[in-house]
Amino acid sequence: MAFIELKNIRIAGFSAGVPKKVIKTKSRNPKYTDEEFVKSVGVEEKHIDDKFTTSDLCYFAAEQLITDLGWDKKEIEALIFVSQFRDYILPATAPILQDRLGLSKECYASDIALGCSGWVYGLSSLASLMTNGNIKKGLLLVGDARRLQDSSFNDPLFGYAGCVTAVEFKEGDEGIKFHFGSDGSGYDAIIIPDGGARNQFTLSTLDVHEDEDGIKRNRLNSFMKGLDVFSFAISTVPKSIKALSQKYGIDLSNVDYMVLHQANLKINQLIQKKLKFEDSRVLNSLNKYGNTSSASIPMSIVASTNNETYKAEKSFITCGFGVGLSWGTAYFQLKDCVISQIVEVE
Amino acid sequence: MDIKDFVEKFAEQFEETDASMFTPETKFRELDEWSSLIALSIIAMVDEEYDVTLKGDEMRSANTIQDLFDIVKNK
Numbered sequence: 001m002a003f004i005e006l007k008n009i010r011i012a013g014f015s016a017g018v019p020k021k022v023i024k025t026k027s028r029n030p031k032y033t034d035e036e037f038v039k040s041v042g043v044e045e046k047h048i049d050d051k052f053t054t055s056d057l058c059y060f061a062a063e064q065l066i067t068d069l070g071w072d073k074k075e076i077e078a079l080i081f082v083s084q085f086r087d088y089i090l091p092a093t094a095p096i097l098q099d100r101l102g103l104s105k106e107c108y109a110s111d112i113a114l115g116c117s118g119w120v121y122g123l124s125s126l127a128s129l130m131t132n133g134n135i136k137k138g139l140l141l142v143g144d145a146r147r148l149q150d151s152s153f154n155d156p157l158f159g160y161a162g163c164v165t166a167v168e169f170k171e172g173d174e175g176i177k178f179h180f181g182s183d184g185s186g187y188d189a190i191i192i193p194d195g196g197a198r199n200q201f202t203l204s205t206l207d208v209h210e211d212e213d214g215i216k217r218n219r220l221n222s223f224m225k226g227l228d229v230f231s232f233a234i235s236t237v238p239k240s241i242k243a244l245s246q247k248y249g250i251d252l253s254n255v256d257y258m259v260l261h262q263a264n265l266k267i268n269q270l271i272q273k274k275l276k277f278e279d280s281r282v283l284n285s286l287n288k289y290g291n292t293s294s295a296s297i298p299m300s301i302v303a304s305t306n307n308e309t310y311k312a313e314k315s316f317i318t319c320g321f322g323v324g325l326s327w328g329t330a331y332f333q334l335k336d337c338v339i340s341q342i343v344e345v346e
Numbered sequence: 347m348d349i350k351d352f353v354e355k356f357a358e359q360f361e362e363t364d365a366s367m368f369t370p371e372t373k374f375r376e377l378d379e380w381s382s383l384i385a386l387s388i389i390a391m392v393d394e395e396y397d398v399t400l401k402g403d404e405m406r407s408a409n410t411i412q413d414l415f416d417i418v419k420n421k
Contacts, residue, residue, distance in 0.1 A: 226382055231401055231402060235399040
């Protein structure tokens with residue numbers, strides 16, 4: 001079982017960058033009015049603007065958080081960027097962000113290509129680098145600004161966000177506990193088929209075809225097998241959260257907040273019900289920001305606690321799940337944690 | 347597991363279609379109200395009531411309510 005416990009690590013702060021431009025959700029199923037559709041998917045509006053890449057949004061969020069924390073940029077020695085919409089096929093985006101943020105060249109910088117589970121994976125990677133104290137301050141930048149996707153076929157679900165998590169070495173801190181899983185047999189449950197090395201870009205990549213859901217796509221548009229993702233999520237997520245809580249003796253009824261990847265309303269409500277979390281103990285951002293992929297967990301924390309500091313200690317159970325298929329659960333405490341005001345970029 | 351009970355729970359996922367329209371032989375994909383969102387509700391209902399997680403392919407392979415009942419029963 002893939003359990004990891006990383007001590008001497010604390011999360012010092014969160015920030016979120018989104019485009020200022022807001023797009024209201026419209027029904028793309030003639031059987032439903034806009035209102036019915038919104039009620040069912042759970043996304044009323046989202047922030048989308050193709051002027052910005054994920055790394056742009058992360059950049060502005062990072063500048064805000066570094067200022068709010070009062071961190072000296074010279075002390076930041078690790079930067080991990082998690083995204084499936086990186087600036088270029090090559091090079092990696094993390095070194096670009098290291099330079100743009102004015103961080104020292106003495107900086108570990110690397111990309112991780114995961115989606116909905118990416119924040120939890122990225123957090124474990126960064127915390128692993130820092131757990132023995134060689135690196136004292138690090139940044140985790142996550143998100144998927146799905147350029148080339150939404151404007152072309154009125155995607156009802158996905159919003160753009162770049163979120164930043166500041167991680168700090170702190171001797172004696174209880175740290176973070178993780179559980180991870182992967183199932184690559186479901187690799188095509190959410191997929192952009194062309195443009196990578198397996199199916200390289202050719203002129204036929206741009207040919208438009210109609211998928212079984214009746215939506216027209218080319219092979220650079222992402223396709224999702226909704227039923228498969230749904231049944232994967234409602235069965236796997238409760239199991240992963242229960243496995244972590246059993247392994248480390250965490251009483252879920254005493255956990256202050258649960259933060260799930262913002263997949264869609266139905267999936268999240270079912271998981272919440274299965275794990276017996278009341279609405280008051282669940283942080284969300286789906287309604288106003290949509291599904292923001294790897295950014296959805298920090299986005300929900302920032303959106304629910306805007307401009308506040310978690311001074312008193314609060315416990316969190318979080319789970320990212322989806323494309324891969326891939327999932328990760330993390331349990332941690334926040335204390336004296338800085339939450340920046342949402343940065344709206346225009 | 348009882349087929350009558352299953353048909354009733356299946357019918358509850360629909361809002362507009364009259365309950366009298368549902369029998370074990372009903373080809374549910376041909377109902378006007380059938381949609382991918384109702385398919386999700388069916389998967390959720392089966393998960394909650396019978397503790398069985400239907401996979402996408404299993405859902406797609408069923409044409410009648412009886413087909414789906416048999417899949418759930420045999421899992």
